Amino acid sequence: MPELPEVQTTLNGIKKFILNKRIKKCDVYVKKLRWELQKDLSTRINNAKITDIRRKAKYIILCGENFYLLFHLGMTGTLRIAKKNNELKKHDHFEIEINKKCLLRFNDPRKFGMIYCSHSWKSLSERFFLNIGPEPLSNNFSSEYLFSISRNKNVAIKTLLMNAKNVAGIGNIYASEALFVAKIRPQKKSKKLSKNNCKNLVRAIKSVLKKAIEKGGSSINDYINADGRSGYFQYDFKVYGRTSLPCHICQSNILQIKINQRSSFYCRNCQK
Ligand SMILES: [Zn+2]
Structure with missing residues (x-):
């Protein structure tokens, strides 16, 4: 998707x-x-x-x-x-x-x-557009905002991020990737996020999305010349789809679990 x-x-x-x-x-x-x-x-x-x-x-x-x-x-x-x-x-x-x-x-x-x-x-x-939260690359999506909407929420942080009411357009792939970069387990309860977690996570989301857009930007010309093959970008995923492969940082195996019926990937060692 x-x-x-x-x-x-x-x-x-x-x-x-x-x-x-x-x-x-x-x-x-x-x-x-x-x-x-x-x-x-x-x-x-x-x-x-x-x-x-x-x-x-x-x-x-x-x-x-x-x-x-x-x-x-x-x-x-x-x-x-x-x-x-x-x-x-x-x-x-x-x-x-x-x-x-x-x-x-x-x-x-x-x-x-x-x-x-x-x-x-x-x-x-x-x-x-009525029920759509802030754009993740805008200043409205800040660590203060994420901290405030995650209070009292029992849902996994990954599920919270994938709900467009909270933030617009983050799906399964980039939620997984950003949580790895921020060193937060996808199943962590939202209300347990510290202010520092929120700061790291917001920074990670913005950086992961920007990098993916830059990668896409370089492949889009090929895509147009080739007349219509879009496919996914050659973004090198750190955890997404990498079940049982070694973590790029610590070499332990990437784990796959289901959260809210969606496949989720993480490193038990690097993400807390
Ligand atoms: Zn690791």
Whole structure:
């Protein structure tokens, strides 16, 4: 599932191709993704100019003259730039023609993604963003904030981090990685976090996400040239998916457990 760095990298990659360009044509090849698509979707955005492109949590929003077009990549969605003479691929569900050469295409094999158009930012926010916590890379996500929301919470810290109400867009992969960097066990009860734990954890989250975005930034050009293979970045995970492999720091085996039904990875020796 794409997490925040993958979404930000997608945005960074498509931005230069579509910003300040006019939508020449829009084609919809599917009735329903996670939800049914609006029937008048293409007429709502036809011939309008894209004046901004934003990310909010894991949503990408194309903003234009009198429209906001929101995408969510769901489990398997990708947005990519294609050349106009590239044939449609299997699971290409939606495309916008930008100019004679270039198209923006949405592909989603499992169809958990979302495309929604609104005429106002306010109604879009009320519909999608009301229950989303601060952006992890913003100053609003601070150690004081994490300390305050973790008081009296019995849930595992990893579960707290993966709840978008607390902080936006941190999924299983980067929660696991950040907890390793901060030397905190993923199953530790949130209320047991010290102020120092919170400081280390907030710092670790920001650094892990920034590094992943930088890595993604260098692979996005290949991804566009290669016409549509996104995949995950070659971020070298320290614990995620490394069950029974030696910890990079102490060489003990990385352990795998389930927390809130999600696979979680940690080093018993390095994380307390
Ligand atoms: Zn270790």
